[in-house]
Amino acid sequence: MSKQLFTIGYEGLDSERLVGVLRSAGVAVLADVRAVANSRKRGFSKGALGTSLREAGLGYAHLRSLGTPKSGRQAARAGDAALMRRIYCEEVLDTAAGIAALDALAALAEASPICLLCFERDPAGCHRRVLAERLAPRGFVVSDLYG
Secondary structure (H helix, E strand, O other), X not given: OOEEEEEEEOXXXXXXXXXXXXXXXXXXXXXXXXXXXXXXXXXXXXXXXXHHHHHOOOEEEEOHHHOXXXXXXXXHHOOOHXXXXXXXXXXXXXXXXXXXXXXXXXXXXXXXXXXXXXXXXOHHXXXXXXXXXXXXXXXXXXXXXXX
């Protein structure tokens, strides 16, 4: 039996639109997979985002340990998705801590419909695509949401 997993990037969205998209998809919990859950964009820092989601009846979990290291974020900003992916896998997912964090994410996703959140609108250049690929063999079907 397949399980649903969603992803979304908040680039170009406001927090109200994000909530609407999540509700329409049937998401119960937003899994924030940013290493640094601060944003210059109003409403997307950890505290403000968590509050607005809870007020909308949605859950919020910041999974910092699944975030991209600084060097990976720099590679992504430079448009080098292959380097970002290599750094992310080597420094996060292919470590004992990363494997445990991925297992915890899978357990969260099995309990209720979740959506992985990061900044980039295009999932192809974001580490949430790598996470989705790692979860697919566990029976997850991935859908990318857009605002």
